Amino acid sequence: MTDIVILGAGYAGMAAAMQLAARTRRDDDIRVTLVNASDRFTERLRLPLTATGQSVADLRIPTLLEGTGAHFRPGWVTGVDLGARTVSLEDTKIKFDILVYALGAVADTASVPGADEHAFTLNDPVSASLLASRLAGAANVVIGGTGLTGIESAAEIASRFPSLTVTLVGRADPGASMNASARAHLHRALDRLGVRRVRGEITKVLPQGVQLESETLPADLFLWAGGTRVSPLAAGMTTDERGRVVTDASLRSVSHPFVYAVGDAAAVRQPYGIMHGTCQGGMPTGVHAAISILRELRGKQPKPFRFGYYHTPVSLGRHDGVVQFTHGDDSPRRFYLTGRLAAGYKEFVTASPWPTYRRMKRLPASAAIWPHGKRS
Known part of the structure; x- marks a missing residue:
């Protein structure tokens, strides 16, 4: 049995879990477990609405995972033993062979x-x-x-x-x-x-x-709302000055290659510099980590991760906004949207993870993966 454990069910962790589980659901020798403190999925893009008393969807992680084959384990992560390859929760330990570290960031x-x-x-x-x-x-x-x-x-x-x-x-x-x-x-x-x-x-x-x-x-x-900090649980790995896991080109920890780091918890270097934490970049890191893990299980080398920014959409209340389209390095282009058109665009972007996750559920399951990269 190969145990793949994902810590954190934000945009990046959820993308990794759904991609992995959907593609391995017919393989009895691979188990995908998603660990998160709460069973509610936090739509971080909608938290300003919650903060002003507006209603948002109550999304539950077990419901989102239905049909994928992934196992959900609620609980606070209290420690990661990289030598023993175990994750400690409040009252138990979970073993892993491959870890996806997606614990994100909170206000500093x-x-x-x-x-x-x-x-x-x-x-x-x-x-x-x-x-x-x-x-x-x-x-x-x-x-x-x-x-x-x-x-x-x-x-x-x-x-x-x-x-x-x-x-x-x-x-x-x-x-x-x-x-x-x-x-x-x-x-x-x-x-x-x-x-x-x-x-x-x-x-x-x-x-x-x-x-x-x-x-x-x-x-x-x-x-x-002036800055964020990451969990100290990555302390056993090579981290940058902000505590983010330093990754190689394929998103593996440079010090512990059986750990993939994604989303806000990772210091992912691109030609233009270190990526900054956004949903725009977080979900692609989760998907890339999942595909890289599948390649490893088949005896192949993971491919480098490449990402370029596309836009900066900003809500200005419910009926106004501004969308700045960008070059890949996040510098501004001349093209932008404003007003109700921009507000509608931002709402489309905010809601886009759910159609994406639903499409992941329908991904074709890979043929069974066997040791040494052999397949049935």
Whole structure:
């Protein structure tokens, strides 16, 4: 029996699990197990909606895996023993022959004093719902971070709660990576919604405010969207300065080649640099890792992973948005979309994993894989 264990059921981990299970479901000698702390799939792209009290689908991982042959194991991962090839959960251990490390990332509240105690996050539906429950009683909301999560959260909060004072704080202008015309539309939309922008670095989070280098902003609620950190469970492998698993060209750990790292948990180098964490790039890493594992089981060498960015879609409330199309290295092209067309495009992108996963379920099962790469 070859045991393949996937840790983490985000976009990348789910793609790896479904691709592997669908293609090996007729092989009794391969077992695919997906481990995740919760049985609910977190649509990270929709967490700003959850944070403002809007309804989103309640997707359950066992239901998504139905018909694939993958086994779901709920539980918190407490340790990975690379020597013994075991994963520790709270009350048991799971052995593996091949590991797919897809534990993702969470908001880095440890990087700013006071953020752990006073900041809200969008790590999962529970944390997002907690913020939603407090918005109605607030007057000032400050959002730290001018990246996509910060922009979309500011726009959703401002459009759903127009009486609130919403301030977006960051070291860069919102939309700084877009071309001038797309960025101008984004700023006009934030102006229309009444979102105040402040350039600066947050040095401390207080119970009722946010401290910058030169001023303190009042804040009944503070949402941290300014950076992420990964799980420390990869410490036994070669990692980069952020704790992400350093991979070779085929997404294997450079120090432990029986481990594949995907999504936000991996430092994947491309010709333009290290990939940044997005659903756009996460799902392809999961699919590539699955196909590479299948090639290994057949006695073949995995192929290098190649990825180029295509777009940066941003929601600006439910009826507006901006989509910046990009070159492969994520630099902006001249072409972009705005308004309702962009909002519809973003919704299509947000919903696209589900048709993709359904197609994976219908993948043709490989013929049985035998030792030494022989096939029936």
